Amino acid sequence: MVSTTATAAEEYATDGEIVAAIDALSTADTLRLSKVAAFRARGLAAFGLGTSADDLLQEAIARTLNGSRRWRKTVKFVTHLTQTIRSIANHAREELKGGAVVPATSDDAEGTLDGVSVWSATPDPERAAAAIEQLDKISESFESDAEVGLILTRLARGMTGPEIQANLDITQTEYETIMTRLRRGVDRREGWRP
């Protein structure tokens, strides 16, 4: 019993080890974190959430430190952070499913909520229209890339990565290569610049 407890304690990073891990992040690690956080933030923006990439990175560190998402040292620190960011973003989106974040106006006759955003159970039609427009523009920018076009069509049908790969009968490497072109194109379109 005692040895199990000791193992569990050793398995998770101390505050000092977290500091050392941040210090040891390579340039590639930080670029990866920056890109991953930017894409997750764009996913949240589709739902009207104003959470920035920096907000997600900061929240990932806060959760690591406060123990709600402890870092198991057998996992690479950069992987732990990207997984934590994904979890934060997914949770935020889950809460908005079927609804939207909208400015508080309709039931606020006294105007006490002016400028405040609230959750509405009805999906925001403006936000949905903006998402359609954004998707159309992304598709247009890949008009000359048939392979990316095939992936976009399947994503629109709700297929996951492995499902798309199986449906197109392509290898993992081929899928990753096409996905890299798609990601770079979206990055260029959405203006990611370190």
Add this chain to the structure above:
Amino acid sequence: MTSPSDPREHLAALMDVCAENAESITDDELLKEAATTGADARAESTRIRGLLFGALVKAKKAQLADAAREHQKGDAVLTRRALRTPAAAPERRALLMQELERRPQMKDALAELQHRDVPSFSDADVESVLKQLEALGLLSGEDPKNEP
């Protein structure tokens, strides 16, 4: 497979697969990509590291503030409860012995906790144990002398 009838879901799914691709590409690819786009990778790296350190310091400060608040609350509770115990040392000792007579099973636990037999407890030990018992709600307080 579920078709995302909500275009927001579709757009978010697209951003998800892009994020997953950024998670899986090699370090070399990332660095080459930054170089070909003319991005200042080193500046971004410094900024991200600073952001993470800043978040860490902020979270640590919040943790310390919470701990300090809890500590103060605990002290206040113990101080307040201590008012319910007799002021004089002999009376406090008598109260403890009375409590131990009521709950004899506690005697061994206390002896183990304080590393000595109850009769050899110092006055400070007695006071400390009474405070802890009262904080845990284990002091009966039936003796009228103990009421505030």
